[in-house]
Amino acid sequence: MSTAPLLRLTGLTKQYPGVTALDDLTLDLPRGRVGLVGANGAGKSTMFRLLLGLAHPTKGRVEVCGIDVGADPIGVRSRLGYMPEHDCLPLDQTAADVVSTFGELSGLPARAARQRASDILDLVGLDEARFRPIGGFSTGMRQRTKLAQALVGDPELVLLDEPTAGLDPLGREEMLSLVARLGSFGISVLMATHLLDDVQQVCDHVVMIDAGRLVVSGGTESLLERTGLVTVDVGLHGEALVAALTSRGLASVITDGLVEVTVDGDRDMDLIRDTVADAGLPLFRLSTRLTSLDEVFVRRSGGTA
Amino acid sequence: MSADDELIDDPALASNATVEVGAVSVWFGPKVALSELTCSFGPGVSGLLGPNGAGKTTLMRAITGLVGVNEGSIRVNGRDPRRDRSVHADMALVPEDEAVPAGLTARQFTHYLASLHRITDREAPEIALRTVDLLDVADRQVDTFSKGMRQRAKIAAALVTGPQVLVLDEPLNGADPVQRAHLIELFKHLGAAGRTVIVSSHVLNEVERMADRVIVLVHGRLAAAGGHRAIRDAMDDTPRHVLVRADDGRRLAAALVGLDSVTGVNFDPARGELIVLTLQARELAVALPRLAKHASVRLLEVRPLDDSLESLFRELVR
C-alpha cells in the first residue's frame, strides 16, 4: 500500500448553472475511516461523483490514493467501492449471483469473483439468505448486500452513502460495527451521513461541509474538546452537593438535573470524590464533559439553515 | 388502591389523553400488524419506537383514520377518526414516504392545504414555512427538493392547519445535522405548547432529546411505555453495567468484588477500565466513592452503560 494520503483535494470547485456545489476545497485526508457531513446543499453527491471520475471539476484537482482522477478515472475506479443510498440491486437475482457478477465487473476472474463473493457475504452476515432472490430481502439484508458488492473487488477505499438509512437501531449497530471493522482489513472508508452520532462512533476523522465550503477537517478525538468542566450526577441531591462543594472551595452549578463543577487539575477530582463520599450521596455518574460533534458542527457552521 | 388509580398509574396511558388506543388489533390477511394494543397519548412529545415491522406505521395510520381496526377502538378527543371526518381538522399525519405533489412550489403546497381545510388566515402558510425554514426556497417546486427539504415541506403543510395532534413518521429522515437540531427544537416547542406530538424514529439519542415518554412496540405488541429512565428502573432483574476509570483500577476492582451489591467485575488492564455488574445500582453508587476514598484510588470516570435509550431498546427487543 502506498503512503499517499487517501484523498487530496486542491482548490476543488464545482459549479452548476445557478449553484456552486463545492467551493475551493483544499484538504488532505489520511487513510482510515472518514466521516463526511454536509449541510445546506448537495455537496455530498457532487463529491462522490467527482471522486469516481463521473464529473469534471470546474477548477482544482482531485487525487484519490495518489492517482489524479482527471488523468486516470478508470484507474481510480479500480480501487474504489461504492455503496449508494438508494435501492440499486437487481431484484430477481440471488445475492450470491449479484455479488459475484459485480466482482467480475470489477475485473476479477470468474472463479476468484465467486470465491470472494462467498467470503464477503460471510463477512457481512448473509447466510442461507444469499441464495434467495434479493426481491424478498428486508432493508437490513439489502444494505448488507449493497455493502458486499462494494467490497468484493477488494477496494482501497469504499464510499458509503448513508449506510444506516432505513435501518432500525439494532440494524444500525450491526452496520456500524461492520464499517468499523473495515479499517482493520486495510480498507479505508469515506462515509457520508447526516448522523453525527454514527461519525463519532466509527470514524477517526471527520470532514464537515456547509453550502459547499469546508467548515472543518480533523481527527474526531481532537475535535471533541475538553471543556474544563466535570459533570456529576448524584440523583436528586444536586443542591446538597453544590453546597458541600462550595464549602470546600469548588464552584459548581446545576444544569438539567446534573451538577457541573469547574475543575482545575486532577486533584479536584479527588475533592469531588471525597465530598460525595463524606455526604453519603450516590455517585451515579462522573465525567469530563466533552462537546459532541453536533455542537461542534452547529457552532462552526454558524448554526443557520 | 382502587382499580381507577391503578389504571391511571399505568405508564402506557397518558394523563389528559387526547389519543386513546383501546385493545386494538389490526391484521392484513395472515399478517397481524397490531395485537391487542392498549395505550394513549397526551400533550407533549411521545416517541414511538420499535424494530422494522413492529407496527409503528400501522398504528400511526390507524390513529389518523387511514386504516380501520379489526378489533378494539381508537378515539381522538373522544371521536373515531375512521368514521368522524371532523377529527381531521385537528390532526395531521406526516408519512415517511417521499411522495410529494408534482408541479407545486412549497408556497403553493402549503396554501393549497390551508384552503383544503378552509383556513382563511393568509399568514398561516407563511408562518408554517418560516417555522421549517423554507421561506427562501418557498417558490421552488417541491419535487426538486432534496429528501430533507421535502420532509420539511410536508411538516409545514401539516402545521398550517394548526393541528392539535401531530403524527410524524421518521420526520428527520434525510435532514442534515443543522436541520435536525432545528426540527428537534420545533417538536419540543410544539409539545411544550400543549400539542400532542407522536414521533417515530430509529435514531434513539434524538428521541431521548425530544420525547418526554416513549412507547415501544415489538411484533405488534406493547413492549414498554413511559419515561426511559423509569422503564430502565422497572427492569430490575437485569444487571446494570457501570464503567469506572480510575488511576489504580486493579486495586479498586479487588475492593469492589467484596461488596454485596456487586455481582461481577471485568477489568481491562490495557485501558485501565472496569465494568462493574450490579443488581442494586443505588447501593453501588453510594458505596463506590467511599471505597475509592478509603483505598486512595482516584476516580476519573463513572458512567452507567445501560442508561441510554439505545441500551434499553437492545434489551427489550432481544
Added chain:
Amino acid sequence: MSAVPSSADAGRGAVYDRGYRPYEGPRGRRGAATFALYKASMRRALGLRRTWRQKVAPFVLLGVVTIPAIVNVGIGYITRDQIGGDRIQIIDYRDYVGVSSALLLFVGLVAPDVMCPDRRQRVLPLMFARPLIGVDYVVAKVGAIATILFAFSFLPQVVLFLGNMLVSDSALDYFTGHLDVLWKVPISVLLLALYYAVIGCAISSLTDRRIVAGAAVIGLFLLTSISSGIIVGDWSIEGGSYGALINVLAMPLYLRDVVFLGKVADDSPLNHMAGGGLLALACYLGVLFTGSAVLWWRYRWVER
C-alpha cells in the same frame, strides 16, 4: 506400524483466522469488465441462473426456428429413394436467413429485458464504480443480444446443412458442391443479428419499462413493414419501388440477397430499382448509425 492414534496429535491445537483476505490475484480493467458484462447479459437473456420460467421463451423459440430445418431434413430423408429430380426442399439457405415472427418476438422480449431493468432498478450507478465507461456498457449489451440472435439464426442453418449432407447421396459431394453456403450464411446472419440487436437495444434504452420498450420495438417493425408494403403495392406485377427502403424490418434481407446473389433479388420488392443494392446498404448503415447514436446519448456517464 500400529494403527492406534497417537496421543501426541490430541495435544496440539490451533485456531485459524477466517477474517478478511485481501485479493492478490490478477485484476483486469476495461476489457475484462466489458467481457464480464457481456457474459452476464447473455446469461440474463437466456434465463440462466434464474428460474426455469425465464428459460422457457428462449428455448421454445430456438425450437420453433429450428423446426423448418428438421422438417426439411425429414422430408429429404423420406423421399431420398425417389429416383430422378432433386430432393424436395421446402426451404433453401437464403430463405432461411429470414425474419420469422418468432425471432422478432424474441428481440422484443429480450432486448428490453437486458437494457431496461438496469435503468429501472437504478443499478447503473453500481457500474459507475467499476472500470467501465458508457461505450463499454453499450458494446457489451449489444454484443450479447447480437451473439444470441446470431446463434439462434445460425444453429438451424447448421442443422439444415448437416441434415442435407447426411440425406444426400454423397455427403462429400454435397459439401464440396455447397462451399459458398459456408460463407454466405454466416455473413448474412451476422448482418441480421447486429442490425436487430442495435435497434432492439437503442429503443429499449429510451425507457425504463420493459413492456413499453417491447411494444415500441415490435410496433416500429410492424408499422414500417406495413407502410412499406402499402407504398410498394404489388411488386410482382408493377416492379419494385424505393418505398421498400422504409421497411425497417426487412432491410437486412436486401443485403442478404446481395450476399447470396450478388444483386438485389428478382423476387424482392426492391427489384430492378437503380442502385437498389447500394441504397439498401446505405439505409442499413444509416439505421446502425442512428441506433448507435441513441445508445451513446443514453449512456453518457461523465458530465463535463
